[in-house]
Amino acid sequence: MEFLYIYIKQYKGINNIGINLSNEFKFRFDEDKNELIISSAEHYIPDFFGKNITNLTAIIGENGAGKTTVLRYIVEYLSAGIHNHNDENGIVFLRERGQLFYFSINDIIISSQENIKSPKRIFDPEDIRSSLVTIFLSNVFDPTSYYTHDYLQGQLAGTKNLSTQYLLYTDYQNRTGEDAMRRDLTYDQRFSAFAAEEMIRMVRLLRWIGQKEEKGVPFPVNLPSHLNISLVFNENEEYQDILKEIRYASEGYFNIRRSERNMFLINAFIASIAYILNETKFIVGPEIVAHKYRSVPERVLEYLNTHKYRDTKNENSIVPEIHDIFYSVLRDDEFQILNKTISSIQGFLEGLDKFVHGRNIYTSKDNNSISVELTKVNKGNLETLIDEYYDTKGISSYVDFFFSHSPGTNSSLSSGEYALLLVFSRLNSIKVDSRKPLIILIDEAELALHPQWQKQFISHFVDFIETRFKNHKVQIILTAHSPFILSDLPSNCIVLLKKENGKTITFDSLQSTKETFGANIHELFTDAFFLQDGLMGEFSRKKISDLINEINQQEQITIEDFDSKYKNRIEIIGEQFLKAKILELVAEKSDIQLIDKIIDRRNNEIEILRQIRNRKKDD
Template sequence: MELLYIYIKQYKSISKIGINLSNEFKFQFDENENELIVSRAEHYISEFFGANITNLTAIIGENGAGKTTVLRYIIECLSGGIHNHHDENSIVVFRKGTQIFYFSTREININLSSGISKLKRVLNTEDIKYSAITIFLSNTFDPTSYYTNDYLHGQLGETKNLSSQYLLYADYQNRTGEDAFRTNLTYEQRFSAFAAEEMIRMVRLLRWVGQKEAKGVPFPVNPPSYLNISLIFNENEEYKSILKKLQNASESYFNVRKSERNKFLINAFIASISYILNEIKFIVGEDIIKSTHESVPKRVLNYLNTHKYRDTTDKNSIVPEIHDIFYSILREDEYGILNKTISAIQGFLEGLDKFVHGRNINVLRESSLISIELPKANKKDLENLIEEYYEAKGISSYVDFFFSHSPGTNSSLSSGEYALLLIFSRLNSVKIDSKNPFIILIDEAELALHPQWQKQFIYHFVDFIETRFTNHKVQIILTAHSPFILSDLPSNCIVLLKKKDGKTIISDSLQSVKETFGANIHELFTDAFFLQDGLMGEFSRKKISDLIHEIREENRISLEDFESKFKNRIEIIGEQFLKAKILELVAEKSDVQLIDRIIDRRNSEIEVLRQIRNRKKDD
């Protein structure tokens, strides 16, 4: 199914607007004549975005114009969610195969241009609801009421909801099987589940990418190949001495001179003990709890000095023996103060052990960091390790997980890289149970992306969709603010929303250009649709405006006044024409001495131009 047109009679703050979602047809509903006019769009190109992408529409508009509201209306139309909008006079036009259908609760007149086949009316929204798999994706966190239906009532009917708000709740249920929407869950429980699932989604994406690239199918963006795990040690001077003794005793006890992998596990063991010590500063007024935490390194040191352990090789793990050391501490902990903390540490070290002694693992930087080559890692073990990491309180205090493009570095991905990969990873996580077409709806697609990536987003995104969902027809509808998105789309693939007299209206085209595809980005920026007062930042505009006002207020400007009050403020202006005009304004109020200074400056600029001209003549 492909959604072609929606007429919104009344929905929240939007009324009487028609949204064209087809690049092949143009629809216009005349409210007064009760007539839907259908014509062919100019310059239609079949399979323009890809063999399996039926269309891509961008809903672009000013802040508050209603982009997200339109997207939610579409979601409700497609999903038949629990709380329907009850817009009884709405019109929905969609295509299944070669037949175009329309849904309307009332009789309407259909006016077709020549060559367009007759539209068939349907009376049941179920025909819309079950004809496509609807996917809603949003990276924004919407601080809406806890009880808002968008996020707490399942998947919005048949929609697969991939919004951050929804996943924050649903990921807990996915992991535990418990009701995620009850109110007594803590923030930590929700966040840990969400963070773990988000990382697992990214790992699965990157593993899939690695497999595709191994077969010669490149991924549209440069994906990180490694998950680095770095150890964090307590920097408290008070504990440095005992931790150093513990380090030396552990290495001697386990005899790990030839085993970098076991050295890493020892360092993880020491880091976990430093975490236990670090917890002391968060304990208020409980001397017995403080003393129990503080005694841990001494008890471990005593164990290492009074027990013997057989020699180990690279193939043998030291983690079972570390477990025994921890058990000896727990036996002396008569109040069970350390039970949960040590149990969490043991579970995580066990998962870590599987990786340290697996293949494709690099141990680096004095055995305090390991790099896991994602495409070659054991999927189940890696996902279990991530779950252990987020499940246990405090692990993030002594271990850091981060994706990287190279092994052995603390350089993580930028927030923009994460934002881009999250879009792909969430879509990649969708379970496909049928061959129904997809309708993908994305809110604020370019959010957190660098302008260079905004420029590349459509190119990479359609490439990913075409590769990942080869066997499905896909329609894409997204909202955006960016003129970079606009320049990648023909004008018949764009819905422009504006606010006029407090109402949302549809604008057919930009004021300065009729065609958007391949349009100059500066022209799109300077169009009043995006910026009402030019390209200059508001802070600089105000500063320059104040400068001009001050100059105009002066009766006379001496050389001394110019040097102390105006020179530096003029020199930092990057727009040369504007700078020259301000200097002319200064000259009008200056004495001869200052005018000579300005002339000298202009002569220097002219001399530079002469040199360039002469060089070109010689060439």
């Protein structure tokens, strides 16, 4: 099943526009004649994006033109039909196994070229939805309330919703089995579950990539080589003295097994106590509860100062002894107030110990962070470790996990690298049992990506889709702002939206070029569709305009005026032609002394050009 065309009669501020989603056909609906005209698209190339990718369409447009609205129209149509968005006069065209179909409540006239098969009419839109799997992905976080934001309501039905907004809520439910709609859930609970699942999705992506690379299928993106685990300490001044005492007592107590690994585990133990102290400010209830939390450091310090370290058979681990220290705290907790928190901490420290045991690790100088190479075995164990730590019913506030290219440092991946890998990891997490066709809808595909990554996005993405979903026919529809995306797509794969007189309209092509595929990025940028005032930044444009106006208002400019008011403002201008023109303006208002100075400057520039020319001649 492949979507070919939608005609939106009326939906959320968009009226009477047709959206071509096919690179093989052109559709145009004449509302006055109630006629839909179908013709063959120019320069159609079968399997252009890959054997299993039926088409890739980019909806490009300026802010507010309606790109996301069009995408949402498709999402809602595929998940709950037209009755959800009340566009009863809309038209949808699609293709399945070579046959064209269309859905329209109203009778319409169909006109097509002789070589195009006559389409069949569908009377129940459920036939469309049941024949494919819809995947919606967005990294955008919309601050609109969950309880009113329609992206997250039931109309998405069977759609695989991978939006940040949606996952922030459903990840909690997936991890705990509890209702994610509960209003009493804290931000920490929701965020911890989301962070856990996001990290686990990335780890699973890395594992999947590893399996493919073993078979000679390299992944196109530079992947992180290490996982860094960094401890987070409570910075409240009120607690610093007691934490320092515990650190000193712990190092003395565990001195018999001093090692980089154990020093990190000792610091993780101290960070967990700092976490317990931090929890006191969130406690609502009887004073005895807060008192029990605040008394933990004193109870731990008392144990360390009054007990002697007991050698055990497990000589490579200090975690069993840490369990005993915490047990002494729990022993005095007759109401078991601390039981859940401390049990979670003990479980995580045990998992952390197992994870770092026997591995080559890089430890920071202060022993507060470690780096572990992301080998095949480590990736599998890492998923378990993260899963245990980010237990929303327990703890998730004193250790940071982050991927890095540099072991032994606090260097993380860039936001662009994370954004790119998250697109892949979320799609990789999709479980599609059948071989139904897939339609993947991505909002703001290039969000947070450096221009170099934008330039590479389509290439990397189609490689990934072709491999990951090789048993499915896949159609991709994405929204973007970037000319870099445009340059990778033929013009018949692009929908251009623009706002004119408050109304969204579609364009057939850009002003500067008809064919976009392989077009020069600079030419695409200079098209008025993207930048209406050229390539210069607005701040610099205003400053230069003010400078020109100021010069024009002067009757005479002396050399003193030039040096004090204008010289530096002209020198910082990067566009040489513009700089020369402004100097000419100055010269028109200048005395001979200043003109001579400008001539000397020009002569110096000419001499530099002569030297370059002579050198090229010699070469």
